[in-house]
Amino acid sequence: MYSKDAFIRPKDLIKRAFLLGLRGVAITDHNEIKGALESMELAKELDLKIIPGEEVRTTHGDLLIYNIEERVDSGMSIEETIEVARELGGTVVIPHPFDSLRREALGREAYRCVKMVDAVEVVNGRSLSRDNKKACLLAQEFNKPGIGGSDAHLLRELGRVRTFLNEDDLLQPIKIEMNRPPTFLLDIFLSFVKKIT
DSSP: OOSTTOOOOHHHHHHHHHHHTOSEEEEEEETOOHHHHHHHHHHGGGTOEEEEEEEEEOSSSEEEEESOSSOOOSSSOHHHHHHHHHHTTOEEEEOSTTOTTOTTSOTTHHHHHGGGSSEEEEEETTSOHHHHHHHHHHHHHTTOOEEEEOOOSSGGGTTSEEEEEETTEEEEEEEEEEOSOOOHHHHHHHHHHHHHO
């Protein structure tokens, strides 16, 4: 897609999603929405639902914004980012809040902003299980829906985590499945290789 650390082209994502039997895919590139919009066009013929969005870097960490078709600028405060997201009709989710391997995770800041968001990502395909468990506890404590995401940066990661929705409503997940464990060392290596080439 259009994230600097992603290795997926929209046409390949659509083809892979179809082969995996997915009914829909949420696409949230880092600080960009072009990949989601391009994928929406490509998916029209296949009866594949694309949920367009963006993973936005705030001054304190990342937020996921789903159901938008305009880019949200990075570098704003959490509050400003949420305000812009709401103006665009977006659904705001805290991604990988306690991921111990990412500096862009909100960490303790998640407790401050959880009341302002719509949901918490409780299963992230690239996070350690203990970090996902902490995210689940956060969602439970504040009575927020929990969703899952593959966080696919490579084509083979697509569908790693599947969120089954009630009537295509992102905030009414029926269940979340993780199909394959994360492969951190390989992903870290591939990210390093991409940076030096």
